[in-house]
Amino acid sequence: MANSPTGETVTERIVRVLETFGTDRTVQTTAEIGRRAGLPSSTAHRMVADLVECGLLERDEEQRVRLGMRLWELALRGSRALRLRQAALPFMERVQARIGEHTQLAVVENDETLFIERLSHPHAGANITRIAGRLPLHASSSGLVLLAHGPEELRERVLTGPLEAVSRETVTDPARLRRVLADIRRDGVVVAPGSVETVSTGVAVPVREERGRVIAALSAVLPRGAPTRHAVAELRAAASAISAAIGAHGP
CATH class of the missing domain: 3.30.450.40 (GAF domain)
Structure with missing residues (x-):
């Protein structure tokens, strides 16, 4: 994976996004994810959109974000x-x-x-x-x-x-x-x-x-x-x- 301007790989940033979720924080806005992951707003919105598209994250009716069923499926295989x-x-x-x-x-x-x-x-x-x-x-x-x-x-x-x-x-x-x-x-x-x-x-x-x-x-x-x-x-x-x-x- 290519590095970001800070030297982080895309994989490292994806992990940081996923780690913002916890047992006491199952649903977040994209802005909250970006803040907790320490990512610029534009980067957070782009990464969340990509992860939603591939099923690793999901959006609810209010456009809040949660971990996706596909992530659960892959983790169990x-x-x-x-x-x-x-x-x-x-x-x-x-x-x-x-x-x-x-x-x-x-x-x-x-x-x-x-x-x-x-x-x-x-x-x-x-x-x-x-x-x-x-x-x-x-x-x-x-x-x-x-x-x-x-x-x-x-x-x-x-x-x-x-x-x-x-x-x-x-x-x-x-x-x-x-x-x-x-x-x-x-x-x-x-x-x-x-x-x-x-x-x-x-x-x-x-x-x-x-x-x-x-x-x-x-x-x-x-x-x-x-x-x-x-x-x-x-x-x-x-x-x-x-x-x-x-x-x-x-x-």
């Missing part, structure tokens, strides 16, 4: 996350039915926790995570599992900081976080009360592929103070079943 989600979903449904609380599946993406599936019960407690939502790796039970079992260089990057406090109880001290991660590797589970929301406790276990590498975290979000033993047992059984399913059908 051959997606590793989709295959993992399909393997995990039956066992996540069983966990969710038995514990009656939020059940989530997450992976590492770009040094963050990316949630690729979430099942919720109508009477479940508070939970800020969403499908395709992200949190810092150190700030949720899922992220802590992924960080504990991830490559050493990933842990060092995260531990170097800054370690953002998502709640008052998020672990932000590097020395303490190292101890927490060592405990997770030893115990194979984390129980993290208040790390994201003070009223909730996150419980998470690793999901492994055939050779034992951790590829995801399976978690539940319980009300603060609720017993965790049953949830841990259900999550462990489901993680083992997911690993077997992945091994049977390939990565």
Whole structure:
């Protein structure tokens, strides 16, 4: 792709346009997209029009812009996350039915926790995570599992900081976080009360592929103070079943 006068490629600018959308910002005007992407107005209008024409963006009746169905379609073709989600979903449904609380599946993406599936019960407690939502790796039970079992260089990057406090109880001290991660590797589970929301406790276990590498975290979000033993047992059984399913059908 040709460079812009600033040295950016067209691909880089397209990515910046798409990244202006989020789970809490699904519809925007072209002017808002241009401002958030740091693009001149004429460039933003031209790029948005091109992306709408090829289906990666769509306009509504008020000419506001949202991500297009074609982008969703292309993203799912051959997606590793989709295959993992399909393997995990039956066992996540069983966990969710038995514990009656939020059940989530997450992976590492770009040094963050990316949630690729979430099942919720109508009477479940508070939970800020969403499908395709992200949190810092150190700030949720899922992220802590992924960080504990991830490559050493990933842990060092995260531990170097800054370690953002998502709640008052998020672990932000590097020395303490190292101890927490060592405990997770030893115990194979984390129980993290208040790390994201003070009223909730996150419980998470690793999901492994055939050779034992951790590829995801399976978690539940319980009300603060609720017993965790049953949830841990259900999550462990489901993680083992997911690993077997992945091994049977390939990565």
